[in-house]
Amino acid sequence: MAFKRVTRKDATLEVGTREVTTRGRAGVQRFTYEVTVTDGVQVRKRLVKQVVTRKPVSEVTSVGTKPAEEESGGGCDPNYSGCVPIASDVDCAGGSGNGPEYVEGPVDVIGSDIYGLDANNDGVGCED
Structure with missing residues (x-):
């Protein structure tokens, strides 16, 4: 699962400064399928369960607004x-x-x- 990228204004950083304040991390999902095979050939595949095992963490970039x-x-x-x-x-x-x-x-x-x-x-x- 891809993470989101978020940009926030930061009055403690000078204008023109960009700083990643939180590193993004991809999430993990597990899918469980029921597969039907007839004569060695897959004829049907059905999603039975979908579980998020690790939520993604958004990457936060702070952008300075403080005058130089x-x-x-x-x-x-x-x-x-x-x-x-x-x-x-x-x-x-x-x-x-x-x-x-x-x-x-x-x-x-x-x-x-x-x-x-x-x-x-x-x-x-x-x-x-």
Whole structure:
């Protein structure tokens, strides 16, 4: 059984962004037939039972409706505590990153660590 494809608007994704948020999965159906054979030749076939053994899961694609932020200086990123700037890239001040924006740490990662500030994945970025 084929799965359906559903598209939903998502205000948390920027305009032009498409993301599969739920992978589709085909369903499984079992058919039972009664077959009548005469002299080795099938003369009749009748569907007796049809059972869905696994329902299909619809594939959901989210489409962004949030206006694109400026490349630099676009406010504070909601994925972090305090004010981590929204930019094309943000690095820890005093680290080896090349910016263009920098942040003094530590900062708590409260969403997705989109700038890779939490190198050891402990929920705190720019620790040292």
